[in-house]
Amino acid sequence: MTAISAPARKRGLLRLLRLALWLGIAGFGGGFAIVQQTKRVLVEREQQLNEEEFLESFAVATALPGTPGTNLLTIMGVRLGGIPGGLLSTAAFLLPSVLVMIAFGAAYDSLRNVATLGTFLDGMSVATVGVVAGVAVDIGRSSLKRRVDWAIALVSAGALILHALTLLEVIVISGLCGALFLRPEMAPSRPHTPSKLAAIFLPVPLAAITASPFVILLIVFARIGVATFGGGFAMIPAIEHEIVTAHHWLSDAAFTDAIVLGQITPGPVAIASTFIGYRVAGLPGALFATLGMFTPPMVLSLFAGRSLKAFQTNVTVQGALRGITPAVSGILAAAAVALWRTSVHGVGAAMIAVVAIAILVRWRILPFFVLASGGVAMLVLGLR
Numbered sequence: 353m354t355a356i357s358a359p360a361r362k363r364g365l366l367r368l369l370r371l372a373l374w375l376g377i378a379g380f381g382g383g384f385a386i387v388q389q390t391k392r393v394l395v396e397r398e399q400q401l402n403e404e405e406f407l408e409s410f411a412v413a414t415a416l417p418g419t420p421g422t423n424l425l426t427i428m429g430v431r432l433g434g435i436p437g438g439l440l441s442t443a444a445f446l447l448p449s450v451l452v453m454i455a456f457g458a459a460y461d462s463l464r465n466v467a468t469l470g471t472f473l474d475g476m477s478v479a480t481v482g483v484v485a486g487v488a489v490d491i492g493r494s495s496l497k498r499r500v501d502w503a504i505a506l507v508s509a510g511a512l513i514l515h516a517l518t519l520l521e522v523i524v525i526s527g528l529c530g531a532l533f534l535r536p537e538m539a540p541s542r543p544h545t546p547s548k549l550a551a552i553f554l555p556v557p558l559a560a561i562t563a564s565p566f567v568i569l570l571i572v573f574a575r576i577g578v579a580t581f582g583g584g585f586a587m588i589p590a591i592e593h594e595i596v597t598a599h600h601w602l603s604d605a606a607f608t609d610a611i612v613l614g615q616i617t618p619g620p621v622a623i624a625s626t627f628i629g630y631r632v633a634g635l636p637g638a639l640f641a642t643l644g645m646f647t648p649p650m651v652l653s654l655f656a657g658r659s660l661k662a663f664q665t666n667v668t669v670q671g672a673l674r675g676i677t678p679a680v681s682g683i684l685a686a687a688a689v690a691l692w693r694t695s696v697h698g699v700g701a702a703m704i705a706v707v708a709i710a711i712l713v714r715w716r717i718l719p720f721f722v723l724a725s726g727g728v729a730m731l732v733l734g735l736r
Contacts, residue, residue, distance in 0.1 A: 365433035365441075367398055372425050372441045376448035378618055378720055386421035386620070387413075388487045388719070394428065401428075403494050410491070411677040412656050415523055417578050418649025419620040422446070426650055430657025438654045446646060449623045454638050456613050457630030460606075468731060473613070475730025476723045478701045481691045482708025483719045488684035501678035504529070508682030513689050522679060530675020535667040565633045566640040572599070573625050573644030578652075591624070601632045622646070700733040 371393050375386050387410060394400045401409070409431070413423035422442060429441030456463070463469055496502050504526055511517040517525070572594050591611075595601050602610065610631075614624030622645055629641025662669075688709075696705050704726050711722055 365429070365437050367400070368394070368425070368428055368432055368437070368441055369444050372429075372444040373448070375421075375425075376445045376618060387424055388490055390421070390424060390428070391490070400432070407491075407495055407677050408673055409660070411673045411680060412660070413653065414680050414683070415527065415676050416649055416652050416656060418646065418653070419622050422620050422622075422646065423649055423653040423656075426653035427657040427660070430654055431660060435654055435658070438650075438657055442646070442650050442653075446623070446642070449618050449620070450626050450638070450642055452617050453613065453623055453626035454630055454635065456617070457627045457638065460609070460627075460631065468734075471734040472727040472731050474695075474701075475704060475727035477695045478704045478730065479708040479723045479726025481688055481695060481705040482710075482712045482722055482726075484684060484691055485688040485709045486712025486719075488681055488688060489713045491684060492681040495677050495681055500534070504675060504678040505682035505685070508679040509685040509689075510682075512683065512686035519683065522683065523676060526675040526679035527672035528675070531668050531672040533671070534674040535671030536674075537667070566636050568599075569629050569633060569637055570640040570644040573629075573641045574648050575644075576625075577622070577645040578648035591628070595628055602628060606631065701730070704729050704733075 371390065375389060391406055391410075395403060395406045409427050410420070410424055413420045413427055416423050422445060425441045425445050426438045430438035433440070492505065496505055508522045508526060511522055512519065576591055576594065592607055596604060596607050607628075610624045610627045611621070613627055614621040617623055623642075625641045625645040626638045630638035632641070692705060696702050708722050708726055711717070712719065
């Protein structure tokens with residue numbers, strides 16, 4: 353990893369915090385769109401990282417549970433400002449979208465009766481296909497340089513599209529293949545001292561676990577957050593099972609609305625947990641659900657950020673990352689296909705999705721404008 357002076361790290365951290373706050377306000381399109389905007393600012397505009405460092409961090413962020421966009425910002429914060437930097441960048445990113453989702457939760461009953469709003473949200477959901485496809489192409493341009501990279505990406509995409517493997521299995525197999533066959537040649541390094549961050553994993557006293565609905569929300573979403581790989585879209589089946597089937601907290605319609613709101617709200621799709629928590633138990637429920645969803649992946653990302661230097665000198669880890677990095681492009685392509693299957697219904701929706709894909713693959717513009725245009729297009733088509 354390139355050495356960075358203390359003043360440069362401080363300047364970089366301030367820029368990262370501004371970026372994280374801005375993405376929390378205007379980062380529409382889900383976690384992968386946020387990754388794309390982070391790359392443009394930190395690598396292309398600010399040059400805080402080079403392509404290789406960014407892709408390595410992104411591979412680590414993708415290999416962790418939770419949302420890749422949030423994980424990446426946490427890792428970048430740790431790299432530029434240590435553990436406090438990681439915590440601040442995560443908080444700056446999540447706070448605006450948390451507030452928006454609480455507002456949605458409070459006004460949900462009134463908004464649900466506005467027919468045109470539902471049509472607009474459907475159009476934004478369709479345009480999300482273009483956002484994910486655009487990110488897949490953008491990441492692929494940087495990471496697919498060898499035949500083996502293309503092979504890993506294509507096999508990963510095919511396995512996920514055909515449901516032959518789960519996302520976790522794709523990441524594990526790609527990492528194992530890289531660790532076995534793609535390891536670089538490096539000089540032996542000194543043993544790495546374990547991070548003190550492990551102390552965070554001290555057992556929680558059993559007395560703290562009660563039948564309180566707030567604690568139940570915390571546990572339910574923590575279980576989802578720590579066990580789901582691939583971002584907010586991959587979390588949807590697990591959230592639906594817990595919220596609709598197991599606990600009967602929301603109806604099918606309300607759950608679908610929560611996911612749509614999560615997609616069109618700035619920040620990660622998993623921020624739908626805030627809306628769900630508010631609908632279940634008010635403001636405290638929103639807080640506990642959000643903490644449950646994002647705290648376990650954040651802790652792992654803090655640990656990963658502290659360990660990046662060790663990763664640089666560990667040939668096994670470097671080999672695993674060489675396997676996971678091209679797999680990310682395949683994962684993104686499969687995510688775009690999955691979104692097409694679930695969101696695109698009818699000729700009009702297909703036209704919106706195709707145009708969104710073409711625009712974001714050809715031009716580097718903010719995903720928000722494409723998403724908003726998709727909503728307007730769907731509204732116009734729906735009124736005809």
